[in-house]
Amino acid sequence: MPRDMRWLHTVTNVDMKAINRTAILEIIRRAGPISRSSIAEHLQVSLPTVMRIVDELTGEGLVRTCGEKQWSGGRRRALIEFSGEEHLVIGVDLGGTKIYGAVTDLCGNVLYEVRVPHHNTHDEESFKLVVETIQDLLSYAQGTGYLIRGIGVGVPGVTDPEGVIKYAPSLGWSDFPLKGRLSEYFNLPIVVENDVNLAALGESWFGSENHRENLILIAIGTGIGAGVLINGMVYPGVHFMAGEIGYLLPDCSHLQKDYRGFGALEQLASGTGIAQRARVILRDQWPEDQLASLTAEDVFNAAREHQPWAEAVLAETVDYLALAIASISLVLDPEVILLGGGVAKSADLLIEPILKRLKGSIPILPRIEASNLGYRAAVLGAIVKLLRMTSDYYWLQKYS
Numbered sequence: 001m002p003r004d005m006r007w008l009h010t011v012t013n014v015d016m017k018a019i020n021r022t023a024i025l026e027i028i029r030r031a032g033p034i035s036r037s038s039i040a041e042h043l044q045v046s047l048p049t050v051m052r053i054v055d056e057l058t059g060e061g062l063v064r065t066c067g068e069k070q071w072s073g074g075r076r077r078a079l080i081e082f083s084g085e086e087h088l089v090i091g092v093d094l095g096g097t098k099i100y101g102a103v104t105d106l107c108g109n110v111l112y113e114v115r116v117p118h119h120n121t122h123d124e125e126s127f128k129l130v131v132e133t134i135q136d137l138l139s140y141a142q143g144t145g146y147l148i149r150g151i152g153v154g155v156p157g158v159t160d161p162e163g164v165i166k167y168a169p170s171l172g173w174s175d176f177p178l179k180g181r182l183s184e185y186f187n188l189p190i191v192v193e194n195d196v197n198l199a200a201l202g203e204s205w206f207g208s209e210n211h212r213e214n215l216i217l218i219a220i221g222t223g224i225g226a227g228v229l230i231n232g233m234v235y236p237g238v239h240f241m242a243g244e245i246g247y248l249l250p251d252c253s254h255l256q257k258d259y260r261g262f263g264a265l266e267q268l269a270s271g272t273g274i275a276q277r278a279r280v281i282l283r284d285q286w287p288e289d290q291l292a293s294l295t296a297e298d299v300f301n302a303a304r305e306h307q308p309w310a311e312a313v314l315a316e317t318v319d320y321l322a323l324a325i326a327s328i329s330l331v332l333d334p335e336v337i338l339l340g341g342g343v344a345k346s347a348d349l350l351i352e353p354i355l356k357r358l359k360g361s362i363p364i365l366p367r368i369e370a371s372n373l374g375y376r377a378a379v380l381g382a383i384v385k386l387l388r389m390t391s392d393y394y395w396l397q398k399y400s
Helices: 013-031 036-043 049-061 123-144 180-181 196-205 264-269 271-282 288-292 298-305 310-333 342-349 351-357 374-390
Strands: 063-072 075-082 087-094 099-105 109-118 147-155 166-169 188-192 217-218 224-230 336-340 366-372
Touching: 013 036, 013 049, 013 075, 036 049, 036 063, 036 075, 036 224, 049 063, 087 123, 087 196, 087 374, 109 123, 109 310, 123 147, 123 180, 147 180, 147 196, 147 374, 166 196, 180 188, 188 196, 188 374, 196 217, 196 336, 196 374, 217 310, 217 342, 224 264, 224 310, 264 271, 264 310, 271 298, 271 310, 271 342, 298 310, 298 342, 310 336, 310 351, 336 342, 342 351, 342 366
Parallel strands: 087 147, 147 188, 217 336, 336 366
Antiparallel strands: 063 075, 087 099, 099 109, 217 224
């Protein structure tokens, strides 16, 4: 088949049923409790179709009948609601220096969580830590008696659809078959995804404004990455590199330089980069042990106290981030740009100065907000990814 014809195909009866099933499940999840007739009216599908699919979803335990009734034309009608509390997801966010794992239900409730604040592992040690974390979470989940929907792992690196980590410099992984390796230990559905992509999905479903379908999440921590969500779906890019904004070049001085590890932007504006720039300023003023322990959080705290060296580092950080956000905003024009990751805890020092620098320089100022999910965003995104993967999920858009 010619290459330019591969994306063309028709919708089969099986596809149509899956499309209807997705739409019905979504409207129950978002708008429930809701009656079958209201679903049929809203989606403009036949009531028998709705009844048949609702029965299937009920049999799978994804929806249930409520005790509530609603009056319509003198008749009482049973209402249907999402029963996400009866399905569990094991989520792990493997950061470059930290790891967070949680057992959640499909409604986004965190039932059990574990944290390793400074794992400092690489290669096989990182994999071993992931396995141990999942085993801990799985032990709790199995004790609840609820159905375990699967395992989702977020990784700070370029990840392909098969769960192979193409490149994760903070973990020392290159072409690392994480999903395949985990499948040897756990007999459950497994998804492996870039951590910021998962976090963007989590923000879309469980953030301050649910169901925002066009957003960019910029995570600023050990490195810098962005999750790009377009029409409710993660945009991965042809090489699965979409959102790898840590490699953006802040100015011409960074051309023709070799950035094989962390990129130019993240060497300057990530948590690691912020701390390193501060060390350069303070190297003749502070003892070595104090410099070695300096963190980005220390820099922000000092800036709040109006210490000149910290204010200088902060001002440069704002400049670098403003340039990156301007580019992202102009290329993708999202509904909102969210700041996440460890540095986002100091978003109050970043957002207004960034907007001030951009005012007048670009036609429309982007909407910038701090993530309200924080470190939980990626594990909540695992809920979205696993529910979609295990429920024959379709997402369509009519061309206009």
